[in-house]
Amino acid sequence: MLPSTIELREADQPVVHRLPRAVAVGLAAANIATVAPTLGEDEYRVSGVRKVGVVRIAGHTVWLRPKTPVRRLFAMLGYARAGSAIWTEDDFGFEEDVDLVPALAHAFVRQASRALAGGPLRGYVTHEDALPLVRGRWRIGDQLTRRGGQPLPVEVSFDDYVEDITENQVLLSAATRLLRLPGVPADVLGALGRIMRVLDGVTVIPVGAPVPVVRPDRRNARYTSALALASLVLAGSSVEQRAGAVVASGFLVDMWSVFEDFVSAALREAFKPHGGVLVSQYQSTLDVEGTVKIAPDLVWLVDGEVRACIDVKYKVEKHGQYPNADLYQMAAYCRRFGLDEGWLVYAAGESEGRLIDVIAGPVIRLHAFELNRSPLVLAEYLSSLVLERRVG
Template identity: 25%
Template sequence: MTIELPPIAEHGRSGPVRLDRQTRAALVAAAGERLVIHATADPDVVTIGATSWVGALAVPGLVVRVMPRVSVSNFFAMLSAGVSPEQFEHEQVTWSDTDELVDGVAYFAIRLIDAATMRGLVHGYVGREEQLRTIRGRLLVEEFARRPWAAAEPRCRFDDFTADIAENQLFRCTLMAMLSWPQLAPDVRREALRVLGRFDGVCDTPATKHAVPVPITRLNEHYADAMRLSRLVLQAMSLSHEAGDQLAHSLMVDMDDLFRRWIVQELDHRLAPELRIDADEDVWLDEGRALTMAPDLIVRRGGQVVIVGDASYSMGADGYLASRDYLNLVAYTAAMGLPTGLLVHCNTERVPENEIVIRNAGTRILCRPIRLDGSYSAVSRSMDALADLVRELAEFPGELEVPRMLRTGVR
C-alpha cells in the first residue's frame, strides 16, 4: 500500500504521518537536502518539512508532493527561461494549481522534444572502431599485426554518419527518465512513448553523461530549447537511491536556483545587445587573489562592468532578506569599485527598503521585488521595469542621486 500525502506548500510542513520502518528509512535516505524529516514522540510517526525544492519524491510506500508558492503558470514561465517565445506560449499553459506538477513538467519537455525532432533526427559523424568483414575507413595495421589469426575480420577505424549522437542520446535519456516516474499520468506516458519511438537506434546513456551542455551549432540550433529543458529535467530527476532492492524516484526543482537562472535569462534577453549579463563569474575579493565570490549577475557594457547584482528567492522568517544577501553585495561592489549593487528578490509580506546606504562606505544597495503571485503579464511588466532600471543605472553608474526608475518603483 502506498501513502500519498496531501501536497505540501513550499517551505511548509505536513501533518503527522505513520510510516513503517522500511518506508521511513527509504525516505530519510532519499530526502537529502530536498526534504526535512522531523521525528515526533511516537517513533513510528514523522512530519515532513519542505524546503525550496518543489515537485515530487516517491519511495516504496510513500509519495510526497511539494507545490511552489508561486502560481503554476509562473512556475512554468520560470522553467521556460531561455526557451524561445514561440515554443512556449504562457496563455496556453493548461496546468492549474490543483494538477500534478510532475505531469506538467514532463508534458512540457515532451512537447519541446517532439517539436524539435518531428522532421527527423539530426545526424552526425561518430568515430568508431569495429571488427568488420570488409575494410572500412582506416585499417588498424598494428591490431592486424598483433592478431593475424583475426584477418577474416580486421579491426577498422571509421566515421559513421548516424543519429546516435549526444543530442539524441540526451533526448532519449530524458524520455526514459520521465517514463520511470511511477505516478506519471497515462496520457503523458502515451505521449512520451510515442516520441520515444523516433529514437530507435539511439543508445541508452546515463544522466551523468549529459551534465555538460552540447555546443549549439548551425546543424542543431533547432534543438537548443529542447536540450536546455531536457538537461534541467535530468537534473531534477537525478535522485536514484537504492534502498535495498527498492528504488526511489524524484522530479524536484530547486526554486532558489530556478529563480536566479530565470532572472538572468529574462534580463539578458531584455538588455541585449547594448548590455550583456554574465552569471556566476568569479570575483576576486583581495589583492592577492586568494578569495573569490560569484555574483548572480554582472552587467557589462562592452568590457566595462557597470553594475553587479544578486537574485534572492527565499525570504527570511520575518519577511526580510537575510543579512548575508546585503553583505555579499557590499563585498562585490567594494571589490569591483562600483558605487551601487542591485538585489532582486521574490515575494515577501514585508518588503525591504528600496534603497539601503552602507555606513562609512556610501555604497547603495537597491532592492527590487519581482512578485510571482500575480498573472504572467504583471510579472512581465515588472521585468520590463527592472530592465529599464538596470539601463539607467548602467548609464549613470557613479551617480549618488536616486535614479528615476528607483523613485517611481517597479510595478
C-alpha cells in the same frame, strides 16, 4: 495507517505533518526539507521545502507542490535555459495540471512529437572497427600494434549516416525516464511509447551518466524546444539518495536554482546593449592576504573591471524586513569592488523597489517581485532597471 501518498508544499515556515519515519529520513537525507520530530507519534516539523516535483521514498509517493503556478514555472525554466522564450505557456499542451510531473510529461510529449513528425534526425557518426575488408580509413598504426602484421581483420574507421545521434539519444532517454516516474498521466503513457518506437535502435543514456550537450544549429532547429524539456527531465530525474535502507528517487527541481538561473538569463540580455559581460559566481577575495573568499552571484565586467554587482535571493521577507546579513554581504562586495551601488533581487516581497543608503557606504537597491507574473513581464522589468540606472 499512514498514507502511501503524501503532499507537501514549497514553504519556508515549519508545518507539522504525519509522516512514516522512513519518509522523514529520506526527505532530510536528500536535502529536500528540514525535518525534526515532535512529541506526537509519527509527527514531524517540516520546513525549508525548496525543491518541487515528486519523489518516491520507501514505497511512499511524496508530492512537493510549488507556490508558483506550474505554467509560470515552465516559462521561467524555458527562459533560463535559452535566455529568451523558447516556448510559450500555450505550447505545453495541458490545461488543468497543477503538479510538476504531469505538466512536464504533457509538455514533453507534445514538443517531442512535433520534433519527430518528419522522422528522426540523422547524422554522421564515426566508428572504429575491425572488418574483413577495408571500409573508410585504414588505421595502419592500430593494424600493426593489434594485429602483429596480419592482413585480416582490417582496423578501420568510417562514418555512418545514422539515427543514433546525440539529439535522438537525449529525447529517447527522457521518454524512458518519464515512464518510470510516478504521476505520469495515463494519456501520456501511450504517446511516450510511440516516441520510443520511432526512436527504436537509438542508444539510451544510462542513469547517472553525463548528459551530452547539444549545440543548436540549423540542422536540429526543430528539436530545440523538445531538447530543452528533455534536458530538464534528465536533470531532475537524476536524483537518488540512499540513507541506509531508505532510497529517495524521482523528479525534483530546485526552486532557488530556477529563480537564480532566470534572473541571470534576463539580466544577461538586459546588459547586452551596454557591452561587457555578465559573470556568474565571480571568484574574488575580500582581504589583503587573499584568505577570505567571496563569490557574488552576478557581476558585470567591462574591460576586466567590475562595474555592477547583483545578488539573487530566493527568500521571502519576514515582517517587512529584508535579512540584515544580505545587506552586510552586499555592502562588503561594493566596498571590495569600489562600487557606489549594489543590487539585491528577491523572489517575493514588496512590489516596489527600496533603497538602503548605507552610512559612509554604497546605496543598496532592493527589488522583489512575485513569480506568478509572466516571466516575459519580469524580464522586461529587470531590463528596465538596467536602463533606468544606466549602470557604469
